[in-house]
Amino acid sequence: MDNEGIKKFILDRVPEAECVEGSQFLQVTIPSEKIFPLAGELKSNESTSFDFLFCLTAVDWPDHMQVVYHLKSTAHNHQLALKCKIASRENPEIETVCHIWRTAELHEREAYDLFGIKFLNHPDLRRLLLTDDWEGYPMRKDYDDPINMIEY
Amino acid sequence: MNWLYDFNYLTRSIHESLAETFEPATVTIVEMALAGLCFMILFALLGLVLVYAERKVSAFFQQRLGPMRVGKWGTAQTLADVIKLLMKEPLINKNADRFLFNLAPYIIMIASFMAMASLPFAKGLQALDFDIGLLYISAVSSLGVIGILLAGWSSDNKYSLIGAMRSGAQIISYELSVGLSLLTIVVLTGSLQLSTIVESQANGWWIFKGHIPAVVAFIIFLIASTAETNRGPFDLAEAESELTAGFHTEYSGLKFAFFFLAEFANMFIVAAIGATVFLGGWMPFHIGGWEGFNNIMDYVPPLFWFFGKVSFLIFMMMWFRWTFPRLRIDQLLTLEWKYLLPVNLMNIVLMAFLSLMGWHF
Amino acid sequence: MEEVIQDKDLESKEYFINMGPQHPSTHGVLRLVLSLDGEIIRKVEPHLGFIHRSIEKMCEHDVYNQIVHLTDRMDYLSCHINNEAVCLCVEQALQLEIPDRIKVIRTIIGELTRLSSHQLWWGVMGMDLGAITSFLYGFRDREMITDIFEETCGARLTMNYNLPGGLMFDIHPNFQKRTKDFIAHFKKKLPEYDTLLSNNVIFRQRTKGIGYLSKEDAISYGVTGPTARASGFSCDVRKHHPYSGYDKVQFKEILDTEGDCYARYKCRIAEMWESMSIIEQLIDNIPEGPHKVPTKAVIKLPKGEWYQKVETARGEFGVYIISEGQKSPYRLKFRSPGFSNLSALDHMARGCKIADLVAIMSTLDLVIPDIDR
């Protein structure tokens, strides 16, 4: 399926999705509530079958949080950058996708650790890289640690 | 130069000169002390030489030089290591059972000392010559495992405990194969006395005289004895990539050195038993009927023959260690119980049959 | 009799053991908490972050030329390929046209890196399984590649050669000759690897059927690289999304269907042959030209986002740059192969023994800084 097809596929299910044709991937932004049904559909539907989540990351924008899923289909060889906009920047929450793509389990823990995004229904959401008693989420733009960080 | 060929002259003269000056009780005690001293020196020398040999052999297999800096060709390297080990701090875990923790290395050492006492180094050079020599050796060598079990349990470390359990299962299993493969030759010799076994090979070593069953027994003995000394590829008890160092993880300094020494001493002991039973011990290489050839061979002193054969077997064991990957614990036990032991039992029956029919040389 | 059998005291209980952070076979400071039943593994739980340096955060303050130098601290065995990924991503954003000479040299350097990484992996794998000799063999041959790199870029471990827009320097005059010498040497030595380990009975027993990973699981866990290809997951970035000079050379993507430790082992050995063939195709055909396209001293990327994936020795390495038009990226994410590969460890190791876990870990070929970043 080409980018147009994927765009149509997503718009059929999530009408409010914003699609941008990037240089490599089709970039689709959807509200965070829609991720779980859409992700399940993207993987299980034969025409899309995005079975390979090769990158999951979060971005801290000034007014919102964003979780970016880079998806690929090993059968059709098409790719997609799916972005979820989480309205609350202070207390972001989103449904986990780790039951759809197992690799998300560790990636989501990392995002939780560094950005403080709560992945609901995640089986084991704990700090991954930092110590358990670490305060704050270091990858956020407003994170300030006068001891360990070098100011530029 | 007679004493080089028959140590009875030497021991008798020492005994007589002692008996002239002391009363009999003192003589016995002095002789016991002398024998103990000799074994202690032998033990220390073995440690020095074998550690150096292992390093050089491993270096040879790995296309490198090995120790080269301390002394000519690195010969003093082991000595330097001894000094290092002596200066190390002896550490003991807080929760460790201190008494057993300290005792364990000594049990292993004592077991190897006891086994070494009955080895026939040369004609007349044997501290204990029982008529149950082989049985005695397998009896005392089975004591060493207690030291390993104690070491693993008392150091209060899970890795050590796993190592000890593995080692216990391994040594107890492989003792069977060692014993049975030796028994295969005992069927031929009709005696358990080590000196008799050596004497019986005057016209050819058992490995040549005993046909194929003897060769099979020898191969089984090599495998099983390597396993019983906890050396690679059967070094599961210490498996550094799995259990860090297994049962001696928590040991340091001198006590670690004891384990280390005992490992090499045990290697020497099993090699010596193998050499004695299969390769004729100190008996020179003889071919029945070739008088001239046999006479030439007789010029080489028995001690040389003994240590030559032992070195060969030790080299074989080092060869195994530096080429093979380690087995897994279930594979190890499968190898023993499903392959070595049945083959061994069949072999012993076959050997008994050969012996009965008189088909051996 | 029934009472004895059902006695609760006889039930074996699970206990925990800490494998790492200091353990010979975790290859770095990785801590695995194992739930054991006897020697059988019930669960493996990785605890990461012992060498987490927050490189992604550091990148948000660095200019792109500096970022390149951080990437080789991550997967230090695939340093050139990591550097290349960042360079390619920046070049893609700037839409720079890269001359063929640079592409070819990058490909050769990348394949040499892969070879040296696989050699080290092979040596360490043998050592994990108890055959210490293989370690020395691996390092003996790796030494020649390290020498080539030292001559090329001056370092032996944390090497930097790629820059956005090309290479730091032109290749050393000896480069082609030494590389050809190495290939000739290694073609003779690689069969030795098979003699020492691959054909060894104990080795096969230790690896065959151990740590099975199905194709579906490999995809779902995001496992890439030789680890995934041994399960039949065709994921070679060099084939699917060719970069640098990989569209110009002939090579096979090594695929296997067994999915066990032995298949992963065979895949890496076969990849070494392929890497050598790639180098052989290119080494005599390096085109003439400049070694660098002029760029500004401080590169500013336009507003936008780019993702570049490359195939490192361990799998798919991705660089995801979001730029707001500044000299530093707004967000930079490194998708490291080891991180995803590690996530499948628990799945593969359940029901195995401790010794099998060691074998599985070594066939995953983990580099801890690559996981912790």
Added chain:
Amino acid sequence: MATSAIIFYVVATIMIVFSLLAVTSRKILRAAVYLLFALAGTAGIYFMVDYYFLAAVQLIVYAGGIVVLIIFSILLTSHIEEKMEKPDSLKIILTAILGLGGTAVSLYVITNHLFTPQPTTGVEATMSTIGEKLLGYGAGGYVLPFEVISILLLAAMVGAIVVAKRNKPENHD
């Protein structure tokens, strides 16, 4: 004093001391180790009186076999910090009385028995005589008891395997 007497008293002291330690120790593995020393001392006595075969069998069966088995089972079941409870005083007194009574009876028998030195020591217990006796089916042969015991051991082994091989707990995954 003759050397053998000195050695005998040393070994006997070792045996007595370690036997006492074995029953009084509060740590179970230590008790097992003390038992090992006591048994090894017994083997030493056998060596002294030239019963080599018996001594070796003592080492193999008791020291190498039974004690290893005991230690192994302790390793499997107990933890390093465990200590045995102190038995109540009634038990201590009862066992003490029993032990002392046993000692008294043995001493009485030994002191009152008239040991007549015999001119010939009978059969010399060499390896081959023991072997022939053990497998002999003529007069004084032991082949029947030998085989009966081996069948008993086989039954014990089968029983142990049956007890140990319970139904496997359902798979965890």
